[in-house]
Amino acid sequence: MDLAEQLRLYRPFNEQEQADQALILRCFGGPEDLFSRRSRxxxxxxxxxxxxPGRTKVLMAYHNIYRSWAWLGGHADGERDLLQVALREAAEESGLKNVRPVxxxxxxxxxxTVDGHIKRGAYVSSHLHLNLTYLLEADEKDELFVKPDENSGVRWFSPEGAVQASSEPWIREHIYAKLNEKLRSFPV
Known part of the structure; x- marks a missing residue:
């Protein structure tokens, strides 16, 4: 099943997800290659x-650009299997060797929304990330490493602590809190 079909079949958790799902699906019909950063x-x-595994901890990285503790992830960069992108980015940004989808x-x-910023010496204009999140699992005893060009820390937090560690109010209140709310109803 292709990604557009997966997204069409997805059942939104709340009004934010319903609106964002509709916007992403609308973007799929446009002329831009949404899977490339060339789509500015x-x-x-x-x-x-x-x-x-016990769902008692969440892994976060201290992202240098956002100056905040944040979830792991990244750009599709041509890949259309976004679960694979999430797995790759989680491993690259944390050093985890054994991360798997729940x-x-x-x-x-x-x-x-992504504000304009400097990345690798070049200006990147403000733009939108059409984001899909995947629930992944790893052992908190596995060794962690930072990825110096992207983050300066990686650590486990309690689910509530992960929300509080973020310095981005909208993300903290509307995204991370939502992810934790969904996590409470997900089987261990």
Missing amino acids: LAHMTASAWVVN SPEIYSVEVL
């Missing part, structure tokens, strides 16, 4: 809400 207005990204299904849907 909006492009596909995948995020990982990485939890331990489910292959989309866990959450978000359209995220």
